[in-house]
Amino acid sequence: MGEAHAPAPGFLHYGSARVPRGGFWCNDMTVHHQIFPVAELARGLSRHDTPALRRQFLAQNEFIAIEDFLPAACLAQLLAELPALEPIIHRNFIPKHKKGGSISRFALDEAAPVFQEFYRAPRFVEFLGEVVGEKLLFCPADDAHTYALYYYTEAGDHIGYHYDTSYYRGSRYTILIGLVDQSSCRLECQLYRDDPNRATETVSLALKPGMLVVFNGDMLYHRVTPAGQNERRVALTLEYVTSTSMNPYRRFVSNMKDAIAYFGFKQVFKVRRH
Numbered sequence: 033m034g035e036a037h038a039p040a041p042g043f044l045h046y047g048s049a050r051v052p053r054g055g056f057w058c059n060d061m062t063v064h065h066q067i068f069p070v071a072e073l074a075r076g077l078s079r080h081d082t083p084a085l086r087r088q089f090l091a092q093n094e095f096i097a098i099e100d101f102l103p104a105a106c107l108a109q110l111l112a113e114l115p116a117l118e119p120i121i122h123r124n125f126i127p128k129h130k131k132g133g134s135i136s137r138f139a140l141d142e143a144a145p146v147f148q149e150f151y152r153a154p155r156f157v158e159f160l161g162e163v164v165g166e167k168l169l170f171c172p173a174d175d176a177h178t179y180a181l182y183y184y185t186e187a188g189d190h191i192g193y194h195y196d197t198s199y200y201r202g203s204r205y206t207i208l209i210g211l212v213d214q215s216s217c218r219l220e221c222q223l224y225r226d227d228p229n230r231a232t233e234t235v236s237l238a239l240k241p242g243m244l245v246v247f248n249g250d251m252l253y254h255r256v257t258p259a260g261q262n263e264r265r266v267a268l269t270l271e272y273v274t275s276t277s278m279n280p281y282r283r284f285v286s287n288m289k290d291a292i293a294y295f296g297f298k299q300v301f302k303v304r305r306h
Contacts, residue, residue, distance in 0.1 A: 067146070067149065068106070068109055068146045068149035068150050068153070069103070069105045069106055069109060070149070070153045070155075072103045072105045072106055073102075073103060073106050073150075073153055073155065073156055074153075074155040074156075075103070076101075076102070076103040076106070077155055077156065077159045080098075080159070082159065082162045082163060085098070085163050086162065086163050086164075086165060089163050089164065089246065090165075092223055093223040093224050093227065093230075093251055093252070094164070094247060094248035094251050094252070095221060095223060095235075095245075095246070095247040095248075095251075095252050096163065096245070096246050096247070097235075097237055097243060097244070097245045098243065098244045098245075099240060099242070099243050100240075100242050100243070101209075101242055101243060101244035102209060102241075102242040102243075102244065104242075106150070107211070107241060107242045109146060110146065110147070110150070110209075110211055110268065111211060111212070111241075113144040113146055113147070114211070114212070114266065116143065116144070117135060117139075117140075117143055117144060117181070120135055120139050120143060121133040121134070121135055121181075121183055122134055122135065122136075122294070122295050122296045122299065124292075124293060124294060124296070126292070126293055128192070129191065129192045129194075130190065130191045130192065130293055131186070131188055131189050131190060132182060132183055132184050132185075132186075132189040132190070132191065133182070133183030133184075133185060133189075134180055134181065134182055134183065134294040134295055135180060135181040135183075135295075136176040136177070136180050136290070136294070136295040136299045136300070137175070137176055137177070137178040137179045137180055138176055138295075138299055138302065139295075139299060140179065140180070140181070147179050147181075147268065148179065150179075150270075151170070151178065151179045151270050152170065157170075157272070160205070160207065160246065160272060163246060164205055164246065164248070166203065166205075166274050167274070168205065168272040168273070168274065169272065169273050169274065169275070169276055170272065170273075170276075171271050171272070171273055171276070172276050172278075175271070175286075176287070176290045176294070176295050176299060176300045177269070177271055177286075177290055177294070178270075178271055179268065179269065179270045179271070180268075180269050180294070180295070181211075181266060181267070181268055181269075182265075182266070182267045182268075182269060183265075183266055184215060184217055184256065184259040184263070184264070184265035184266075185259070185263075185264050185265070185266075186259065187258075187259060187260060187261045187262075187263075188258050188259065189217075189258065189259040189265075190217070190255070190256055190257060190258040190259065191255055191256045192255050193220075193222075193253055193254065193255040194253070194254070194255065195249060195250060195251075195252065195253055195254075196247075196249025196250070196252070196271075197249060197250060198249055198250050198273070199278055199282040199283070199285060199286040200273045200274075200275050200276065200277065200278050201275045201277045201278065202273055202274030202275030202277075203248060203249075203250065203273065203274045204248075204249045204250070204271055204272070204273045204274075205246065205247070205248055205249065205271070205272050205273075206245075206246070206247055206248075206249045206252075206269060206270075206271060207244065207245070207246050207269065207270040207271070207272070208239060208243075208244070208245040208246075208267055208268070208269055208270075209242075209243070209244060209245075209267065209268040209269075209270070210239035210240050210241050210242060210243040210267060211241060211266040211267060211268055212241060212264055212265060212266040213238055213239055213240050213241060213265050213266075214263060214264045214265070215259050215260065215263035215264060215265040216257075216259070216260050216263060217238070217239075217256055217257055217258070217259050217263070217265045218236045218237060218238060218256070218257045219236070219237050219238075219239050219245065219254060219255075219256055220234060220235070220236045220254060220255050220256075220257060221234070221235045221236075221247070221252055221253070221254040222234055222235075222252075222253040222254070223235060223252075225253045226251070239265070239267055249271075287300050287301065
C-alpha cells in the first residue's frame with residue numbers, strides 16, 4: 033500500500049477515485065446519473081485474446097480471473113455511484129455461513145441505473161459468451177440477483193463455501209467485478225472438486241479493483257474469507273443464464289434464498305409496476 037493521505041474536504045475516497053460526499057445528488061434531491069462509458073469498455077475488450085481465454089476457462093474447470101480487466105473510466109464511473117448507495121445496504125447474518133451487506137438489482141435500478149447499463153452492454157455480453165462458449169441471456173426482470181453489490185465492511189464479514197446453484201433450467205454464470213479492496217479477504221475456489229479424475233486445487237485471490245472473475249455457478253465451490261477490523265471490500269456480481277425458464281417452486285426457493293441471505297423480504301417480494 034502507498035503512503036496514506038488525508039481525504040480532501042467534501043470528498044469520499046473509493047480506491048483511487050475521489051467523488052463528492054453524498055454522490056451525485058442535485059439540489060432538487062433527484063439523482064444525477066452518468067451514462068456508462070460503453071465505448072471505452074468495448075475498446076478495452078478488443079485487447080483480449082478471447083480464444084486463449086476460452087481455453088484457459090475450460091482448463092480451469094470453467095473458471096477464469098483477469099486482473100485489470102475494467103478500463104479506468106468504467107471503474108471510476110461505478111465507484112462514483114457508491115457513496116450515495118450507503119444508506120440502502122441491507123445487512124444480513126446467517127450463523128456459521130454468512131455475514132455482510134448487499135444491494136439488489138431492484139434497488140440499483142432505482143438509485144444507480146448505471147449498473148444496469150453495464151450489465152446490458154452488448155459487446156460485453158458477447159465477450160462473456162465467447163469465453164464460456166454459450167449464448168448468454170439476461171436474467172428475467174423479477175430476479176433480484178441479476179446484478180448486485182456485495183459489501184464486506186465489518187469485522188467478520190464473510191461467506192462460507194457454496195455453489196452458485198442455478199435454479200434455471202439451463203446454466204447460470206457468475207461474473208464478479210472488483211470495485212473496492214482495502215481488506216485481507218480472499219476469494220477461495222476449489223477447482224475440479226467434482227472431477228473424479230483430477231485432484232482438487234484451491235485458488236486464493238484478492239478481488240482487486242477492476243478484476244474480472246467468470247465461473248459456472250454449478251461447478252465452482254467457493255467462499256470469501258472473513259474481513260478484519262476497519263477493512264472494506266465491495267464487489268459487483270452479474271448473473272447471466274442460458275435459459276430463462278424456471279418452474280414456480282424453484283422460483284419460490286430462489287426468492288426465499290435471496291430474501292434471507294442477501295436482500296431482505298421487502299426488496300425481493302415488493303410488488304413492482306412495469
